[in-house]
Amino acid sequence: MCQIFDAPPTGKDQYVLDTPRLRDFVAAVDAIRTREPDPRAIVAAIRPVFAGLLAEKGWLPERYQEPFDGSGMGSGIGMWLLYRAGDGGLAFSSLVVPPGAQTPVHDHLAWGLVGLYRGEQDEEVFRRRDAGGDDGPADLERVARHPLTPGDFYELLPENDIHRVRTTSAVTSVSLHLLGNDNGCVWRHRFHPEEGRVEPFRSGYVNVPCDGKQGS
Numbered sequence: 137m138c139q140i141f142d143a144p145p146t147g148k149d150q151y152v153l154d155t156p157r158l159r160d161f162v163a164a165v166d167a168i169r170t171r172e173p174d175p176r177a178i179v180a181a182i183r184p185v186f187a188g189l190l191a192e193k194g195w196l197p198e199r200y201q202e203p204f205d206g207s208g209m210g211s212g213i214g215m216w217l218l219y220r221a222g223d224g225g226l227a228f229s230s231l232v233v234p235p236g237a238q239t240p241v242h243d244h245l246a247w248g249l250v251g252l253y254r255g256e257q258d259e260e261v262f263r264r265r266d267a268g269g270d271d272g273p274a275d276l277e278r279v280a281r282h283p284l285t286p287g288d289f290y291e292l293l294p295e296n297d298i299h300r301v302r303t304t305s306a307v308t309s310v311s312l313h314l315l316g317n318d319n320g321c322v323w324r325h326r327f328h329p330e331e332g333r334v335e336p337f338r339s340g341y342v343n344v345p346c347d348g349k350q351g352s
Contacts, residue, residue, distance in 0.1 A: 148222040149162075149219070149221055150220050151218075152216075152217050152219065152343060153218040158219060161189050161228075164185045166221070168185070169225065169316070178316070179291050183291075186249045186251060186314060199216075200218065200230045200232075201232055203234045203308060207342055208320075208339040209231075209339055210240070211233075213233050213239060215229055215231050215339050215341055216230045216231075216232065216341065216342050216343055217229045217341040217344045226314075226316060227313075227314075228313070228314050229315075229341065230313070231312075233308065233309045237303055238301065241299070241300040241326070241327040241328070241329055242326050243298045243324050244292050244319060245297070245317060245322065245325075246316035247292060247293060247315075248292035248313065248315040249290070249291055249292070249313075249314045250289060250292060251287070252286050252311050253286060253311060254310040255307050255309030255310060256303070256304045256305035257284040257301045258302045259301045260281050261281070261298065261299045262276045262279065263277055264276055269334070270334070272333060273332055276332075292315070319339070320338075320341040321340070321341070322338070323337070325337055
């Protein structure tokens with residue numbers, strides 16, 4: 137069973153993967169998020185920086201491209217933290233999904249960019265048609281479906297924050313997630329469209345606890 141942890145801001149930047157290339161990337165992103173007050177402007181300005189890193193091969197070690205049995209996402213899906221900001225306002229991670237596996241339908245509650253680094257995926261985007269409660273009934277409709285190949289990436293904003301991804305390739309898929317919160321450790325939402333309900337959800341990271349305090 138995956139260990140799940142609570143997540144107050146740490147107060148200190150954490151480079152799990154500490155390389156000059158990643159530090160350059162984070163510095164560029166931090167400069168943008170510091171000067172831009174609007175999430176849409178942040179995402180628009182980061183796009184070329186993110187695309188450049190996504191297109192490069194060899195910088196992401198194999199250990200962060202491996203599935204993980206017992207993760208918070210289930211089905212061997214591993215969410216590996218690479219970096220998170222001490223103020224809780226930025227996290228960068230790799231999401232590893234084995235062939236045929238899919239994530240739960242979930243949200244992120246932050247601006248973001250997600251890009252496919254390896255393999256192929258199918259993304260389904262959902263929208264709530266109810267009042268938007270945190271627990272209990274939830275009425276979702278699927279509004280878009282996108283096939284993804286390496287180099288493809290998409291934005292996360294309020295209108296497309298709820299989604300599910302499935303690996304469609306014969307090899308494990310790896311996607312890079314840049315979020316405007318500590319995505320693995322904040323409480324967000326897991327949806328069950330077939331059952332019409334939503335519940336609190338926290339994915340956790342495979343390799344790093346949120347604050348060192350084990351939860352249930």
